[in-house]
Amino acid sequence: MADILTMGMDVGSTTSKCLILRGGKDIAASALIPAGTGTSGPRRALEEALEKAGLKREDMVCVTATGYGRATFPGADYTVSELSCHALGAHALDGEAKTVIDIGGQDAKALCLGPEGKLLRFLMNDKCAAGTGRFLEVMARVLEKDVSDLAEMDALAAGMTPISSTCTVFAESEVISQLAKGADLCDLVKGIHRSVAVRTASLMHRLGVEAPVAMTGGVARNAGVVRALEKELGTPIRVSPLAQLAGALGAAIYGWRKQGERE
Amino acid sequence: MDKVKEMLSELHSVCADPRAQLDAALARGRKAVGVLPYFCPEELVYAAGMLPFGLWGAEMQTSLSGRYYPAFTCSLLHTALEMGLRGQLAGLSAIMVPLCCDSLKCFGPNWKYGVGTVPVIDVAWAQNRKTEAGEEFTRARFRRVLGRLEEISGKTVSDGEIAEAVALYNENRAALRAFSAAAAAHPEAVSPLQRCEAMKAGYFMDRAAHTAKLRALTEALCSLPESPRRGLRIVTTGILADSPALLGILEDAGCTVADDQVAQESGFFRTDTPVTADPVVGLARRLGLAEGCSVLFDPGKERGRELVKLAKAAGADGVLWVMAKFCDPEEFDYVPVRRMLEEAGIPLLAVEYDQQTASFEQARSAIEAFAEMLRG
Structure with a gap:
């Protein structure tokens, strides 16, 4: 068990993440491709991770698929919901985390963790894309910016232009109106981040927030959203550099545990 | 087993085309x-x-x-x-x-x-x-x-004719209760969707014919050998839980509907109409006796207590609330009922549903995660 290799493949709505784990603990390689389910992203992520590790797929004892596109990922030995995988992954990254917020491309989830990353309860956002990575992408497009620029713009904001609506379509109209009025772009970005934070905090309060709080998923890379959420919740949020890989990591751990059960 | 399949298929056909039942009745001059x-x-x-x-x-x-x-x-x-x-x-x-x-x-x-x-x-x-x-x-x-x-x-x-109809409906309710228990005991033979359809068909068929069909089905189920399968046992609650997609996801996740507190299902059959001298009094009294539905005035939220009782009696691993979108009475009930389930240590998942939903992928993630959580 100490040297066995397990692969976790997180096929998200906008990105594909692949992670190879040795002995259920050490990350041998990982890859992240900004293309999600239904694209070449999953295959490319798998190939890149294998190449980085100098391994072949046959070297994997098992492959566990998770994420929005888990059911269509070919050849997976196990398919597991992304909620369970993010719980396992978040626990592996931060063993003290009690509450996890995972904001991905298409949805947001609040998770309450028990011992060993066991999922005790959870809540998902409703079907609306507001408060998700997709929301930020739409807003970035309106501002003619890349989504990766938003965190830095937020840090440069002198004030904040509030975006009251949490509906993606209405918020887009609101941002356009603010642009027409000549609002400062950085202040607008700060307002957009606050809008995401307010929506996310409401989801977390419904679940019950117990510190320490950790954040996973692609949006965790956006320090502006993290700061806004910390302010809303009144508690620090821990973000691992591997936060976006938490689902894939959890999937690989799941596979490793399954192998343990079999042996 | 073939007999069970055949009868379930007939009841499925009724639900797939209720208009055919209506046309048949009209053609007979009813x-x-x-x-x-x-x-x-x-x-x-x-x-x-x-x-x-x-x-x-x-x-x-x-x-x-x-x-x-x-x-x-x-x-x-x-x-x-x-x-x-x-x-x-x-x-x-x-x-x-x-x-x-x-x-x-x-x-x-x-x-x-x-x-x-x-x-x-x-x-x-x-x-x-x-x-x-x-x-x-x-x-x-x-x-x-x-x-x-x-x-x-x-x-x-005449009052006599009303009393006869009351008796016939009570027989139907008893047949539905017996079927519900038999279906829960034989998840290998009755899927969550088939369970729902067998119950729902009664809304479109003549109740006497529905009772006869259910009795035969229950008898056939009870003659099957004891089921070795033990999936997760779920109690459903809400207004409607008849979505084929949603119930298919539940089945894929290895869940059996052990009992329900759904308006369309046990909301109809849980409470009999009391037999009274004036049969219309009995019909009115039934409303006073019924529990477990958000549209009933229920200041003490007996619905929650009943749900806890049902879940415990059914040996349920959890409760699935199929939350009707934009249904105020259901949403008002959610918080107090959720608290009662929490206090009783019964896990709950709420999944929003409306009849115009085209994509169930988010519901699939939630139900699968819930099943994984229940399995530990």
Whole structure:
């Protein structure tokens, strides 16, 4: 068990993440491709991770698929919901985390963790894309910016232009109106981040927030959203550099545990 | 097992094409009355010689109903109205509309204006349903409903005929309870969707024929060897839990419906109509006895206590709340009922549903995660 290799493949709505784990603990390689389910992203992520590790797929004892596109990922030995995988992954990254917020491309989830990353309860956002990575992408497009620029713009904001609506379509109209009025772009970005934070905090309060709080998923890379959420919740949020890989990591751990059960 | 499959398939066909049941009744010269949920005294329709035909909406896209209802009205009423507006319910001699939620109160006027050709019978019942005065109010209103049904059917209905209909409906409820228990004991033979369809078919068939079919089905199920399979046992709650996609996801996740507190399912069969000298009193009293539905006035939230009891009795691993989108009574119930389940240590998952939902991937993630969580 100490040297066995397990692969976790997180096929998200906008990105594909692949992670190879040795002995259920050490990350041998990982890859992240900004293309999600239904694209070449999953295959490319798998190939890149294998190449980085100098391994072949046959070297994997098992492959566990998770994420929005888990059911269509070919050849997976196990398919597991992304909620369970993010719980396992978040626990592996931060063993003290009690509450996890995972904001991905298409949805947001609040998770309450028990011992060993066991999922005790959870809540998902409703079907609306507001408060998700997709929301930020739409807003970035309106501002003619890349989504990766938003965190830095937020840090440069002198004030904040509030975006009251949490509906993606209405918020887009609101941002356009603010642009027409000549609002400062950085202040607008700060307002957009606050809008995401307010929506996310409401989801977390419904679940019950117990510190320490950790954040996973692609949006965790956006320090502006993290700061806004910390302010809303009144508690620090821990973000691992591997936060976006938490689902894939959890999937690989799941596979490793399954192998343990079999042996 | 083949016999079970065959009978379940027949009941599936009824649900797949309810209009065929209506047409068959009309072809035999029997009038039919559309019955909207909840707690309409269907027995009076039956006693008047007509077919009570359930109107529980349908999985369809709507375009005409938006002229009468805002978008934030539950899909059950949107789609039921849409069917009327499209002429898909032509042939009904009337529809019965209970006045038990804000959206239902608007249904009659919307229907009268938009459909026009099919008369509306308003069914009012007392909110203070457990008091003597409430019972008397409901009895008087049900008598008025009976009067309208007599006009429509052209038949004077005797108390004896009402009592016979009450007995027939109670037999149907007993058959449904027995089937529910047998289905829970044999998940290898009855999927969550098949369980639901077997129950739902009763809203479109003659109740006597439905009882006969259910009894045969239950007998066949009980003759099967004891089921070795032990999936997760789930109790469902809500207004409707009849979505094939949602129930398919539940089955894929290895879940069995061990019991339910769903208005469309046990909301109909959990409580019998008491036998009383004046059978209409019994119909009114049943409303006072019923529990577990968000449209019933329930200040102490007995619904939550009943749900805890049901889940424990069924040995349930968890409760799935199929939350009807834009249903205020359901959403008002959610917080106190959730707390009662939490206090009892019973895990709960709420999944929002409406009959216009096209993608169930988010629900799939939630249900799969819930099943994984329950399995530990």
